[in-house]
Amino acid sequence: MKKAELVFIPWPGITHLVPTVGVAKLLVDRDERFSITFLIMRIRFDPKTDSYIDSVSAVCKRTRFIDLLKDEPDPNQPRKNPFSLIVEQIPQVKEAVSKLVRRSELSPDSPRVAGIVLDMFCTSMIDVANEFGVPSYLFFASNASFLxxxxxxxALHDEQKLDPTEFKDSNAELVVPFLANPLPAKVLPSALLRKEWSSPLLGQVRRFRECKGIMVNTFEELESHAGNYFSNGNTPPVYPVGPVLNLNRDDDFENTYKDIKQWLDDQPQSSVVYLCFGSLGSFDVDQLKEIACALEQSGYRFLWSLRQPPPKGNMEAPSDHVNLQEVLPEGFIDRTAKIGKIIGWAPQIEILSHSSIGGFVSHCGWNSTLESIWFGVPIAALPLHAEQQLIAFQMIVELGLAVEIKMDYRLDLFNKDGDESTITAEEIERGIRCLMELDHGKRKKLKEMSEKSRKALMNSGSSYAWLSHFIQDVLDNMP
Incomplete structure (x- = not known):
């Protein structure tokens, strides 16, 4: 029986790391021949990453985490894009992989390095895999339609010289083969529309084509059109193996967050609007006040995860507010004390799974979207950056599983120089009312998709089968 070791090189931000660890766990749980080594690059900006790695490294079987040397950023140097940061890590990754390969050569009982599994941002590491003669695979933490x-x-850029940045501020609608409906250019991902990001992004995608296969955190039933697109043989094999979610409950939830749990326990079933905008989501004071006014005017119960943005140009994650009185309308906290609760960061799984949650005002990050589908909680979409506008379009138009606040709203992730317009309280209130008054047909449709997401991972499910195909292909391609 061949023992196979896969080397995972994730992007070290928490939103990529969690599903990547999740798919590694699926692999070792499925096949005892597999072991996993994670190479963790110390270029991350989210302090939660360390505590997450500590928690999972103690319980993940046949999985280990190797920390690469930390590269402290120079505050006096211009901020680098993620692709440049990854390239700088190549010597350290090469040294770590060399040790793993040498160990397998010296000891017949050691597993052989069967491949390197890369994050979407880490394709420059394909050169390392090629140097050691091992296959490269990709784990795509977003969805199949974005891929x-x-x-x-x-392909359009290379074959027809089309520059995607030409669609910035365009009203065009694009007919694309992986979606059922025409795609408005206004919901294209920010990176495709900005000169400084578009070229490195397309360069990254060219390297996707060098991989032996691509695992995607989605499931067939959710993105059937995308599945048909990938079946034409013009890309590497694509394996929809999701939803890959971290469903482990926080043991400390009832202690560390007992005030949140108690408050949720005291609310009627499906009565609470939960507002959360991801690990990087935050708003300026003017927008916060509009959201607050919308909540108060709607009269619905609410649980609001409210974070303050880092200084402009700073790549750190948002932090909890020190003084809420300074950023919210005067008297808001007192007037809404009986129906609302404002929190900082809190475990989202525990909140979305609570019976009192009736709707989710979300940025449409892919992890949050999959969680909302899993627990059958409808979304009111307010995307901010990255591919979130595209996901909002899918949820609202393609799938009919969400309602819109503003589908094409856009903020720059770090400079906050995207759509500087403020969404009015009236627009937000309208979205909240549509969310909480969602008709029976849409709620039924969401419930059905929730059931499909769970069945996909079961023994006879589509994602279970695709993961089996991936495992067999890895073993067949072992060097």
Missing amino acids: GLEFYFQ
């Missing part, structure tokens, strides 16, 4: 969009625009 299809990247392949689509890369």
